[in-house]
Amino acid sequence: MNFKQKYVFLFPGLFVLIGILIFPIIFVVRLSLSGWNSYNGLNFIGLENYIRLFTDDPRFWQSFFRLSFLSVTTVVLQYVIGFALAHMVWKDIKFQRFFRVLFLIPMMTTPVIMTVIWRTFFHESLGPVNDILSNFGMSPKWLTDPTLAKITVIIVEVWQWTPFMFLLLLAGLLSLPKEPFLAAAIDGASPIRKFIYVTFPLMAPISIGAIIIRLIEASKIMDTVYVLTSGGPGTSTETSSFYIFIKGLREFQMGYAASMSFTYLIIMIISLTFIAKGLTKLLLKD
């Protein structure tokens, strides 16, 4: 089909999006090549910000690797747990609707607000977790120990976003064709073999989609970190976004923050493309 009217359908949305985004994006690039302060505004300093970023700022790269670690770990956990849960409530189970709704609820809650609750939950002396653990003579410092703080962030992220993975994978499972399962049943395949040879391969394209979507969202981890630990103790839970936020909107080094934002965006696009290609190769061999 081809009509002149097709532009009337496409353009309002496209132009609103471009209209809102075009100046901010051009501005980030321009800002990243500038020094910025309140009395003489933008002054062009060429690539100075980028040189500083690549040669003289280990903190940015540390925060980037920390972010990679946190997002990959949480997404892998979310995928495994989400797939298990989706598979369990896919077919005959008592109270099916109840469990499906219950497992969806965490993603409907505002991350920052639930993180405030988690903070009280993991409170060292007044929270229930340490209250229970103290019966066994333990009182871990959930939020002030560098390693445990990372684990706490991971626990909260897994709680918050496993439901999203669960939703996408359950939707996928519900859309699978019935014939391969009938064939497997006729062949008398055991449940484990059925899963390995039928369910999992059929779910591969959906799995890739879900993992990529979650990686994109997980790479923005920021709210949770801000409320839970404020990047601390020290910088042990500081992610890229949070570091850029500190430089840009706390220390007002806008030009430098813009150059970090831009670099970060480019790295994200490149690495997500590679991950998507890698996963496709790995899971869709045949």
Place this chain on the structure above:
Amino acid sequence: MGKLYKFLKYSFITIWTVFVVAPFLWALTTSFKDFNSVNGGATYIPWVDFEPKLEGWKVLIKSPANGGVDIIEPYFNSLFVTCTASLISIVLGTLSAYALSRFTFKAGFVKNNDITFFFISQRIMPPIVLSIPFFLFLGAIDLLDSLIGLIVVYIVLLMPIAVWIMVDFFNKVPREIDETALIDGCNPYQAFFKVVLPNSVPGLIVAGMFCIIFGWIDFFFAFILTFTEVQLLPVKIVALNSSITPWWSLSASALVSVAPLIIVAFIVERYLSKGNLSGAIK
């Protein structure tokens, strides 16, 4: 084999259920505590472990002058911003999605898929990248700290979701539907509004729910782009999280803020069971 699997399955579901419910139960009991029962260590059961008080809930409806928290105005601000931005995103996103699903576009090397990718790729953009220019720009046109400014920003967050879900949905609506309407003498607008749209209600509902979820739970932009004039709910509640945190009112307000979206969970589950989200991620 069968028994062991069943045992593992039900224990896993039980453990996960406890994990999902735990913070809500903790917030619920905490919301009925007062200063003494919070600072006496963790307690769980009202009347047995501690004397329940309504202080946390009463504070929510008092005005700030009387030591209240006043979350009513932020609540309606959040509702207004989320719903308006979702509505605009759905309308514009659905039109664009229909065009991308039905017609072919070509401008140089840019084709349909590239345009679709352009829409969806806006989700890859980390909020922090946009926050600094948005901060300066909204300041320049005097929309910083205003509802309209936030709505404009939220459209960027939500339209990609609407396009993503609707393109896929329209791809599954048989083309014969529009073709028949066109042969019957409708123009393309009539074909869309009178024939295709009424058949797309489930897709529109799923897309709408997703927009509302991702609008309602955003904190970052509201946090950076508003200060005192306009406050959204998450920002208001997180502001309670200061040095001497009133856990009771914090818990009560958290529960109030979470409540409306539980309904969304039911709606999403209902349409999920009918298989309306299935193709969206392939």
